[in-house]
Amino acid sequence: MTENTLVAPTLWASTLANQIANRTARVGIVGLGYVGLPLAVELAKAGFSVTGIDLIESKVARINAGDSYVQDVPAAEVHSLVEARRLRATTDFAVIADLDTINICVPTPLRKTKDPDMSCIMSACREIAKFFHPGMLAILESTTYPGTTDEVVLPMLSDSGMQVGRDFFLCFSPERVDPGNAQFQTRNIPKVVGGVTPACTEMGARFYAQALEKVVPVSSTQVAEMVKLLENTFRMINIGLVNELAVMCDRIGINIWEVIDAAATKPFGFMPFYPGPGLGGHCIPVDPFYLSWKTRQAGVEARFIELAGYVNGHMPHFVVEKVQNALNDRGRAVKGSRIHILGVAYKRDIDDVRESPALDVIHLLKQRGARVTFTDPYVPTLRVDGEDLFSADFSESLQAADCVVIITDHTAINYQAVARYANLIVDTRNTLRGVVSDKIIRL
Numbered sequence: 001m002t003e004n005t006l007v008a009p010t011l012w013a014s015t016l017a018n019q020i021a022n023r024t025a026r027v028g029i030v031g032l033g034y035v036g037l038p039l040a041v042e043l044a045k046a047g048f049s050v051t052g053i054d055l056i057e058s059k060v061a062r063i064n065a066g067d068s069y070v071q072d073v074p075a076a077e078v079h080s081l082v083e084a085r086r087l088r089a090t091t092d093f094a095v096i097a098d099l100d101t102i103n104i105c106v107p108t109p110l111r112k113t114k115d116p117d118m119s120c121i122m123s124a125c126r127e128i129a130k131f132f133h134p135g136m137l138a139i140l141e142s143t144t145y146p147g148t149t150d151e152v153v154l155p156m157l158s159d160s161g162m163q164v165g166r167d168f169f170l171c172f173s174p175e176r177v178d179p180g181n182a183q184f185q186t187r188n189i190p191k192v193v194g195g196v197t198p199a200c201t202e203m204g205a206r207f208y209a210q211a212l213e214k215v216v217p218v219s220s221t222q223v224a225e226m227v228k229l230l231e232n233t234f235r236m237i238n239i240g241l242v243n244e245l246a247v248m249c250d251r252i253g254i255n256i257w258e259v260i261d262a263a264a265t266k267p268f269g270f271m272p273f274y275p276g277p278g279l280g281g282h283c284i285p286v287d288p289f290y291l292s293w294k295t296r297q298a299g300v301e302a303r304f305i306e307l308a309g310y311v312n313g314h315m316p317h318f319v320v321e322k323v324q325n326a327l328n329d330r331g332r333a334v335k336g337s338r339i340h341i342l343g344v345a346y347k348r349d350i351d352d353v354r355e356s357p358a359l360d361v362i363h364l365l366k367q368r369g370a371r372v373t374f375t376d377p378y379v380p381t382l383r384v385d386g387e388d389l390f391s392a393d394f395s396e397s398l399q400a401a402d403c404v405v406i407i408t409d410h411t412a413i414n415y416q417a418v419a420r421y422a423n424l425i426v427d428t429r430n431t432l433r434g435v436v437s438d439k440i441i442r443l
C-alpha cells in the first residue's frame with residue numbers, strides 16, 4: 001500500500017499514513033500485561049517510539065528500569081529498547097496528547113454472573129478521551145463482544161466532534177498471543193484488523209504491517225471482534241466435548257488417550273483436542289461468555305457454550321473423584337491424606353494461574369480434609385481460600401505424599417522421578433504415557 005491508495009486521503013489520513021510508513025508515529029499502548037507488553041516491545045523493535053501506560057506503578061517502574069515481568073519478553077530486549085529511548089512507560093494518560101496511535105490492551109474479565117465486565121475498557125477510554133486529538137489512530141485489542149468498538153468506544157472518542165474515518169481512525173484487532181508458545185508470538189501470528197470505516201481498516205492495517213509479518217483486514221470491527229470469539233469458542237467447545245468423552249470412556253473402561261491418538265491418524269477432517277482437569281487462563285473459560293451474553297440480548301441462546309462451560313467446570317470435581325477412588329481402593333480416605341499437586345499454572349511452561357483448574361482442585365481437596373501441597377517451577381506462591389501455599393521441594397514431596405496429582409505438565413518436571421518415587425499418581429494430562437504401573441491412574 002502506498003499513500004496514493006488511501007481510501008480517504010484527508011490531510012489527517014495522509015499525515016498519519018506518512019508517520020506510520022516512516023515509523024515516526026509516536027505509539028501508545030494502554031495496559032502493559034501479557035498482551036500489551038509483547039506488543040509494545042515488537043513495535044519498538046520495528047523502530048517506533050513506544051510509550052506504555054498502565055495503572056500499576058510497579059510495572060511501569062520495572063519497564064523503565066529495563067526489566068520484564070512477562071515470561072515471553074526477555075528483560076534484555078526491554079533493557080536495550082529503554083536504553084535506546086524507544087520504549088518507556090508511565091501511569092500518566094496526559095502523554096496521549098503527544099501520541100499518534102493508541103492500542104488498548106486492558107483486561108476484560110467476567111462478573112460473578114458471567115456477564116462481561118467492561119469497567120477496564122470504560123475507564124481506559126474515559127482517560128484516553130481526555131487527551132485524544134485529531135489525526136490519531138485508536139485500536140481496541142481486548143477480547144470483547146461484537147459491537148463494543150462501534151457502540152462503546154466510538155461514542156467515547158468522538159465526543160469532541162471529530163469524525164471517524166476522517167479526523168481520527170478507530171479499529172478492533174483481536175489479540176491472539178499464546179503465552180509460552182515458542183513458535184508463534186506477537187510478530188508471526190497473523191493480525192486481523194477491522195475498522196469502523198474502510199479508511200480506519202486501512203490505517204490499522206498499515207500500522208500493523210510495519211511490525212508484524214501478516215495482516216488480515218476484515219470488513220468491520222464486528223467481524224474482527226467475532227473472529228476472536230469464534231476461535232476461543234471453537235477451542236472451548238471441543239475441549240468440552242473431549243472432556244465429556246473422557247468421563248464416558250472412564251465409566252466404560254476405555255483409555256481416551258489411546259482413542260484420541262488413533263483418531264488423530266486420520267489425515268483429514270479431525271483435529272485432536274485433549275481432556276484435562278478443567279479450563280484455565282484468561283481467555284478460553286471467559287471469552288465465549290461475552291458472546292453468549294451478546295446473543296442473549298438478541299434472543300438467541302448459546303447452548304453449546306453453556307453446555308461446554310458446564311462440562312469443563314465439572315472436571316475439577318471429576319479429578320477429585322478420581323483421587324478419592326484411588327485412595328479408597330488403597331484403604332485410605334481423602335480426609336487426612338497428604339496430596340501433592342504437580343503444576344498449578346493454567347497450562348504448560350507458563351507462570352499464569354488465572355482461572356487455573358488447580359485452584360478448584362486444591363479447594364475441593366482441602367474442603368474434604370486433605371493436606372494439600374504443591375510444586376510448580378514457575379509459581380512460587382499460590383493463594384487458595386485465603387491461605388498462602390508455597391511451592392514445596394519436589395523430591396521430598398513426591399515420597400511424602402499419599403497421592404501426587406499431575407495438573408499441569410510443565411516440561412521442567414522430572415516425570416521419571418515422579419513415576420518412580422510417588423506412591424500413587426493421578427495423571428490428568430497423560431504425562432506418563434507409555435509407563436505401565438498400577439499406581440498410575442489416568443483421566
Ligand SMILES: NC(=O)c1ccc[n+]([C@@H]2O[C@H](COP(=O)([O-])OP(=O)(O)OC[C@H]3O[C@@H](n4cnc5c(N)ncnc54)[C@H](O)[C@@H]3O)[C@@H](O)[C@H]2O)c1
Nearest residue numbers: 031032033034035054055105106107108120124142143175
Ligand atoms: N493473556 C493472554 O494470553 C491473552 C491472549 C489473547 C487475548 N487476551 C486479551 O487481551 C486483553 C488483555 O489481557 P492480558 O492477559 O494482557 O491482561 P493483563 O491483566 O496481563 O494486563 C492488563 C494490564 O492492563 C492494566 N490496566 C487495567 N485497567 C487499566 C486502565 N484502565 N488503564 C491502563 N491500564 C489498565 C493492568 O494493570 C494490567 O497491567 C484481555 O481482553 C484478554 O482477554 C489475552
